[in-house]
Amino acid sequence: MVNVHALIVAAGQGFRAGGDVPKQYQLVGGQMLLRHAIEGLLAHPAIDAVTVVINPADRLLYDAAVAGLALPEPVAGGPTRQVSVRNGLEALAGTPPALVLVHDAARAFLPSAVIDGLLAALAIPANDGAVPALAVIDSLRRGNDHYDAAVDRDGLWRVQTPQAFRYTPLLAAHRNAPDGATDELAIAMAAGLRVAITPGDERAFKVTGPQDFAKAAAMIVIPLTSRTASGFDVHRFGPGDHVWLCGVQIPHSHGLVGHSDADAGLHALTDALLGTISAGDIGDHFPPSDPRWKGAASDIFLAHAAKFVREAGGVIDHVDVTLICERPKVGPHRLTMRERIAAILEIPVAQVSVKATTTELLGFTGRSEGIAAQAIASVRLPA
Incomplete structure (x- = not known):
């Protein structure tokens, strides 16, 4: 039996965030924002299931975001957040949970302590719901071109998600609510439900504009381990009037075979x-028997290896190449x-x-x- 079901709202377009795809499908730290949100909820031991409400037109993006995760079929959203949440709640009606947490995909970095506070509040029978919030601490003033009047900040809160409720009264409140509500708290209050204030967290901020992606990326701490590996290669001289060394063409009395x-x-x-x-060697990826690589520029091979490192989550720290030869002279070409x-x-x-x-x-x-040439590369990879 599912006692706590999390519902993630991810049907919006997020135009203010910029980018070629909706913000919930943009990458942060090499992973889609939506996946960060899903994994944060799945990691909490009290949450039994997570369902995502999406725009059906974004189904391919959604499938990429949740690859490898065992999730229920996503729910089709509507033209507004209110409609999308109601659709999600209705989809759970067949096997209704005791509690539902409605969360925004754009608040992707949710500390588990926020969920702990919500569930503790809902353990009190008198509470129908609980919503995390942060107290307003800055001075507030009204005005247009000039300041007019002060606003008392006592009792003012910055509301966050997830917004947690007993499922049955929240579904009833949604079914009876007029259009125009901005969140579940507004719908619950209009229905006369009792909603507790629980501690929010600055880390659960909402990604809204382009600048917020940098803030989100800075919050991701990925344990890294350092790896170092070496390489060695030899080519004999043959006919020609130049050699290629480290991507630079150098005039010479011979070529390299x-x-x-x-x-x-x-x-x-x-x-x-x-x-x-541990991805083999150059011959595994570009066999000398393959005619496609006849006379190929070696920057193709190096770029391929760098791509493999990045796809493994690696960061190249430093590379070092030593060329071993009597001639041509390398010094004049070293910087190039x-x-x-x-x-x-x-x-x-500086890293080369x-x-x-x-x-x-x-x-x-x-x-x-x-x-001859020998090389050493140092990279950082996820531990």
């Missing part, structure tokens, strides 16, 4: 980045190489190091038979 452009520096770095997420790698990885140049060394005329590099 390889299936792609034979950029040993970027190949080594690609392997290093793939190693940080660093800038090119930084552009491919979409990180600051390129060095060069020789083997003192020893070995195949000392005999100018080819170029």
